[in-house]
Amino acid sequence: MGRNFKIAIVGTTGLVGRTFIKVLEERNFPVSNITFFASKNSAGKEIKFNGQNFIVEELKEETVKNYDFALFSAGGAISKQYAPIFAQKKTIVIDNSSAWRMDENVPLVVPEVNPEDLSWHNNIIANPNCSTIQLIVALKPISDNFGLNKVIVSTYQSISGAGQKGLDKYHKEMLGQDVGDKHKIFSNAFFHPVSAEQQDWTVEEIKMINETRKMLHNPNLPISVTCVRLPFEVGHSETVYIETEKDFQKSDLIEKLNTQENLIIIDDLHKDDYPTPAMTQDKDEVFVGRIRKELSINNAFWMWVVANNIRKGAATNAIQIAEKMIEMNLIN
Amino acid sequence: MGRNFKIAIVGTTGLVGRTFIKVLEERNFPVSNITFFASKNSAGKEIKFNGQNFIVEELKEETVKNYDFALFSAGGAISKQYAPIFAQKKTIVIDNSSAWRMDENVPLVVPEVNPEDLSWHNNIIANPNCSTIQLIVALKPISDNFGLNKVIVSTYQSISGAGQKGLDKYHKEMLGQDVGDKHKIFSNAFFHPVSAEQQDWTVEEIKMINETRKMLHNPNLPISVTCVRLPFEVGHSETVYIETEKDFQKSDLIEKLNTQENLIIIDDLHKDDYPTPAMTQDKDEVFVGRIRKELSINNAFWMWVVANNIRKGAATNAIQIAEKMIEMNLIN
Numbered sequence: 001m002g003r004n005f006k007i008a009i010v011g012t013t014g015l016v017g018r019t020f021i022k023v024l025e026e027r028n029f030p031v032s033n034i035t036f037f038a039s040k041n042s043a044g045k046e047i048k049f050n051g052q053n054f055i056v057e058e059l060k061e062e063t064v065k066n067y068d069f070a071l072f073s074a075g076g077a078i079s080k081q082y083a084p085i086f087a088q089k090k091t092i093v094i095d096n097s098s099a100w101r102m103d104e105n106v107p108l109v110v111p112e113v114n115p116e117d118l119s120w121h122n123n124i125i126a127n128p129n130c131s132t133i134q135l136i137v138a139l140k141p142i143s144d145n146f147g148l149n150k151v152i153v154s155t156y157q158s159i160s161g162a163g164q165k166g167l168d169k170y171h172k173e174m175l176g177q178d179v180g181d182k183h184k185i186f187s188n189a190f191f192h193p194v195s196a197e198q199q200d201w202t203v204e205e206i207k208m209i210n211e212t213r214k215m216l217h218n219p220n221l222p223i224s225v226t227c228v229r230l231p232f233e234v235g236h237s238e239t240v241y242i243e244t245e246k247d248f249q250k251s252d253l254i255e256k257l258n259t260q261e262n263l264i265i266i267d268d269l270h271k272d273d274y275p276t277p278a279m280t281q282d283k284d285e286v287f288v289g290r291i292r293k294e295l296s297i298n299n300a301f302w303m304w305v306v307a308n309n310i311r312k313g314a315a316t317n318a319i320q321i322a323e324k325m326i327e328m329n330l331i332n
Numbered sequence: 333m334g335r336n337f338k339i340a341i342v343g344t345t346g347l348v349g350r351t352f353i354k355v356l357e358e359r360n361f362p363v364s365n366i367t368f369f370a371s372k373n374s375a376g377k378e379i380k381f382n383g384q385n386f387i388v389e390e391l392k393e394e395t396v397k398n399y400d401f402a403l404f405s406a407g408g409a410i411s412k413q414y415a416p417i418f419a420q421k422k423t424i425v426i427d428n429s430s431a432w433r434m435d436e437n438v439p440l441v442v443p444e445v446n447p448e449d450l451s452w453h454n455n456i457i458a459n460p461n462c463s464t465i466q467l468i469v470a471l472k473p474i475s476d477n478f479g480l481n482k483v484i485v486s487t488y489q490s491i492s493g494a495g496q497k498g499l500d501k502y503h504k505e506m507l508g509q510d511v512g513d514k515h516k517i518f519s520n521a522f523f524h525p526v527s528a529e530q531q532d533w534t535v536e537e538i539k540m541i542n543e544t545r546k547m548l549h550n551p552n553l554p555i556s557v558t559c560v561r562l563p564f565e566v567g568h569s570e571t572v573y574i575e576t577e578k579d580f581q582k583s584d585l586i587e588k589l590n591t592q593e594n595l596i597i598i599d600d601l602h603k604d605d606y607p608t609p610a611m612t613q614d615k616d617e618v619f620v621g622r623i624r625k626e627l628s629i630n631n632a633f634w635m636w637v638v639a640n641n642i643r644k645g646a647a648t649n650a651i652q653i654a655e656k657m658i659e660m661n662l663i664n
Contacts, residue, residue, distance in 0.1 A: 154486035187564040188610040200624035226571040232519040239558040278520040292532035
């Protein structure tokens with residue numbers, strides 16, 4: 001029998017926090033001890049985990065102890081402040097916020113893509129942005145086997161990417177209530193906030209570009225994206241147009257994509273078979289469809305990449321990072 | 333005072349047919365006489381036009397007379413059968429179906445783009461596909477001024493593109509009813525049916541590619557698209573990535589786009605100003621936002637193109653074709 005691990009969850013009551021709990025249970029993650037942290041507002045609430053009741057604790061510097069892993073999803077400010085405090089107590093922080101992702105001393109990891117980056121860290125590991133995770137799972141085998149000359153992505157992102165607050169607004173608008181935002185969520189398409197770094201680009205677009213480059217260890221990767229938020233509850237989708245160095249047949253693409261762990265191809269347009277966001281409910285895999293060679297030039301193709309943004313795009317990937325570190329014997 | 337025209341509407345009771353009536357009224361189209369045709373099922377219904385009551389007539393070969401213009405939106409099969417019958421009676425048919433669009437004896441026209449093609453025809457003129465119309469209005473000034481080396485489009489299309497039937501299904505699903513389709517419309521993303529011409533591509537994608545090439549008179553235009561249907565009622569949007577022959581500044585793009593008739597730029601991400609599908613309700617223009625130079629290479633940029641698919645994408649463009657022919661003195 002392997003050993004069990006001491007876990008802390010930071011941001012327990014949020015959408016991703018609640019999914020951490022669900023995914024840990026589903027995967028029978030080997031837990032010896034678990035502590036649930038949240039803000040003052042949520043402290044004292046009861047939480048069920050593996051049939052036992054727990055009380056949510058307020059996150060305070062003086063109550064932080066040593067854990068094997070702390071799974072963070074409480075926003076960038078909390079991560080910035082508390083991740084170093086947990087790290088000092090020899091806890092591996094796996095942080096779902098964007099606070100540490102581009103820090104050169106912090107590895108940014110998708111276990112199917114760059115597990116080797118788990119072998120160096122200062123006790124903080126960053127979980128990538130949801131739309132980046134699903135893209136890079138599908139991109140990696142293409143990059144490895146055919147080389148990437150150009151990657152043009154448009155996203156179709158669900159409102160759960162804006163957390164419980166986004167979902168609540170969507171449901172209110174569905175009932176005809178005006179939530180006071182400039183752009184409606186329901187029956188509409190809209191954009192993420194503007195980036196602080198790049199005039200005219202959204203935060204989400206810059207994240208996808210920078211994080212993909214960091215994980216593929218290619219700072220000049222020619223990738224560009226437009227990110228769009230849409231009125232559905234769960235599941236992000238992406239149209240991905242790729243020009244490669246080497247030529248290929250469609251069967252070569254499928255063969256290489258099929259070598260990728262946790263990637264499922266659903267691709268028969270004649271039978272209306274393709275992945276949709278609605279089918280990712282409770283799914284942890286990345287789904288790929290609409291694989292087709294470009295008609296006007298060689299060495300180019302499209303694919304449609306779909307995943308559950310709260311699971312593989314957040315909670316599941318974080319837990320898979322912990323599992324991979326255990327598997328790689330990186331935990332003392 | 334100009335002269336007034338004899339009009340026939342074919343497919344009166346459909347979503348586009350009803351919008352023909354609304355747009356003719358709004359634009360004070362100079363009508364001397366108007367006849368409303370529909371299928372047997374809808375014949376006998378009352379229709380109001382400019383305050384007067386009319387009875388919808390059943391479309392039969394023997395009742396077709398001479399009109400100045402017949403506006404068709406009753407599906408491809410009706411267009412294929414009846415457009416030549418109207419054309420023989422010296423009526424200019426403006427057909428919203430895909431039946432005649434790629435016929436080399438039939439001009440395919442967006443008045444802001446290729447009005448010169450209205451000067452040759454055999455009494456049938458095709459109205460392009462909704463997603464093509466809005467794209468090409470924005471593409472034309474870019475093509476004319478900077479040259480097009482590559483055009484990569486992803487669409488975000490509303491369910492009204494599937495007509496009243498599509499809207500009805502969407503509304504039923506919103507109320508929790510299962511309409512029996514393989515893929516849900518509500519809270520989901522899905523694709524158009526497979527093309528008969530190209531394995532792995534949808535009809536909508538092939539239409540956009542072929543129709544754009546025909547109207548720009550460039551059969552080798554390097555354009556590729558993925559078309560996606562989404563859960564909103566009205567308004568199609570498109571992310572458009574373009575590589576040009578000549579270099580430019582963002583201000584050059586805006587200057588040239590501003591020369592295009594019926595194109596409105598809304599573009600200040602810092603103020604959350606950009607077009608959305610929800611704002612196209614009752615609008616006839618094409619809206620462009622998110623204009624930004626690509627970061628990784630020169631001579632490339634993105635834009636976001638939005639229009640009302642039932643108006644500019646169908647009814648309004650057809651009526652603008654008639655108006656343009658009158659303006660160009662092409663009607664005897």
